[in-house]
Amino acid sequence: MTTAWLPPGGALDADRIMAGLPTELGGVQVHVYDRVRSTNDTAAKLLELGDEPFLAVLAEQQDGGRGRRGRSWASPPGVGLLCTLGLAYPAGIATTPGEWPLLAALAVRRAIVAETGAQVSIKWPNDLLVDGKKVCGILTELLPQREGIVRLAIGVGINANTDMETLPAEIGNRSTSLSHAVGRVISRNSLACRLIVSLFDMYEATRRGARFADWHNEMLAHCVTLGQYVRVAQGVGHLEGVAQTIDAAGALKVLDASGEEHTVISGEIIQYSQSWAGTD
Numbered sequence: 219m220t221t222a223w224l225p226p227g228g229a230l231d232a233d234r235i236m237a238g239l240p241t242e243l244g245g246v247q248v249h250v251y252d253r254v255r256s257t258n259d260t261a262a263k264l265l266e267l268g269d270e271p272f273l274a275v276l277a278e279q280q281d282g283g284r285g286r287r288g289r290s291w292a293s294p295p296g297v298g299l300l301c302t303l304g305l306a307y308p309a310g311i312a313t314t315p316g317e318w319p320l321l322a323a324l325a326v327r328r329a330i331v332a333e334t335g336a337q338v339s340i341k342w343p344n345d346l347l348v349d350g351k352k353v354c355g356i357l358t359e360l361l362p363q364r365e366g367i368v369r370l371a372i373g374v375g376i377n378a379n380t381d382m383e384t385l386p387a388e389i390g391n392r393s394t395s396l397s398h399a400v401g402r403v404i405s406r407n408s409l410a411c412r413l414i415v416s417l418f419d420m421y422e423a424t425r426r427g428a429r430f431a432d433w434h435n436e437m438l439a440h441c442v443t444l445g446q447y448v449r450v451a452q453g454v455g456h457l458e459g460v461a462q463t464i465d466a467a468g469a470l471k472v473l474d475a476s477g478e479e480h481t482v483i484s485g486e487i488i489q490y491s492q493s494w495a496g497t498d
Contacts, residue, residue, distance in 0.1 A: 225296030226379040227403045230276050230410070238411035243418055248410075251277045253295075258373040261304035262361050265369050272421055274414050275302045294384070297395075299376040299406045303417045306369045313424040315370060316483070319344045319358045320430050320468045322372045324437060325420040326354060329412035330376070334400050341487060342443040342461070342470050350442075351394040353377050374413065378404040431466040438464060448472060449489040450482055457482065461490075 232250040239246060247270055254260050254277045261275040279295040313321070323344035330338050330346065330353075339347045346354035354376045361369040377395035385393070396404045423432075430437075438444070443461045450457045450472065459474035470482040 225278070225406070226397070227405045228407065229296070230278055231407055232276075234407045235274075235276075235410050235414070238408065239414060243415065246414065246418065247273045248414070249273065249275045251275070253277060253279045253281065255281050256373075257300050257302035258357065258359055258371040261302040261371045261373075262359070262369075265304045265306060265361065265371070266364075270304075271306045272418060273304045274410070275304065276300060276410060294380065297377075297379040297381070299374070299378045299409055299413070301376075301410060301413060302371050302373045303414065303421075304369070304371050305417075305421050306367050307421070307425055309363065309366050309368050311425060312427050313429050315358075315360045315368060317430040317468055318370055318372065319356065320437060321420050321424070321433070322356050322358055322374070322417065324433055324440075325416040326356060326374055326376075326413060327440065329409065329416040330354065330396065332416075333409045333412045334396050334404065336396060336399050338440070339442040340437065340440050341490070342441055342464060343468070343484070347442065348394050348396070348399045351392055353394050353396060353399070372417065376409070378406050378409060430468045434464070434466050437468075443470070443487060443490060446490040448487050450485040451488050452482070452485040456488075457485070 230250045232248045235248045249264065257275045257277050257280060261273065264270065264273055264275065277300050280300055320343055323340050323346065327338045327340060327346055330336060336348050341347055344356040345352055354374065357373040359371045361371060377393060379397045380395035382395055382398050441464060444463060446461050448459065448461045457472055457480055459472040459480065462471040462473050462479065464470055472480045472482055474480060
C-alpha cells in the first residue's frame with residue numbers, strides 16, 4: 219500500500235484560506251485548482267464571466283505559466299504559491315494600470331515579510347529577492363476593458379517550499395525559496411491569506427484615490443536596484459547605465475556613460491552589478 223504524497227505544509231485549501239481572511243473580505247472568492255494552464259488565464263475568464271471586482275485564483279500546478287517578455291514560469295507541483303489576483307475598477311480612478319506592477323511588488327513584499335520575517339528586497343520594477351536571489355516573480359496583465367471597467371490579472375509566483383537542490387544549477391544560482399531562506403516549511407495557505415489581504419488593501423486604497431506616489435518612499439527604501447549598474451531590456455534594444463532613483467510616477471532614472479539621464483517607464487533589468495559594466 220502506498221501513501222499519497224502531500225505537499226510540504228499541506229495542500230492548498232480554499233476553505234482554509236477564506237476562513238483565515240478578515241471579516242471585511244468575507245465576500246472575496248478564492249478559487250483553488252489542482253492544475254490549470256495559467257492562473258492568469260483562469261482569473262481573466264472568471265472576471266469576464268462574472269461580476270466579482272476582486273478574486274483570487276490559486277493552483278498546485280500550471281502547465282502554461284509565463285513570466286515577463288513571454289518567458290515560461292515553471293514550478294514543481296505542490297511547493298510554490300501560484301496565485302493570480304483578479305481585480306476590476308472604474309476607469310476614472312486616479313491609479314493607472316501602469317502603476318500596478320510597482321504596487322503589486324510592494325503589496326506582495328509586505329505579505330511575505332509579515333508571514334516569514336524574511337528580508338525581502340525589490341529589483342525594479344517588481345522582482346522580489348532574498349539574499350540577492352529571486353524568490354518571487356510578478357506578471358501584471360491588463361485585460362480588455364468592458365463598459366468602462368478596467369480589469370487586471372496580477373500573477374504572483376512565489377518559491378515557497380521549493381527544494382533548491384533539485385533545480386538545475388543555472389536556476390539555483392540565481393533563485394532561492396522562502397523555506398530555504400528562513401529554515402522552515404512555509405504554510406502556503408497562510409501565505410495566501412496574507413497575500414490576498416495585502417493586495418486587497420492596496421486595491422481598496424487605489425479605489426479611494428491613492429497612487430504609487432503615496433508609497434514612493436517605501437519603494438525607495440526597499441529597492442536594491444538604485445546605485446547599481448544596470449542593463450535594461452526595452453523592446454529589441456537595451457539601455458546601460460547607473461540606476462539613480464525612481465520618480466514619484468514609478469519610472470527608473472538611469473544615467474548612461476555619456477552623462478545623459480534616461481527615464482525608463484517600462485522594461486526589464488537583465489543585468490545589474492555594483493560597478494560599471496560589471497567590472498570590479
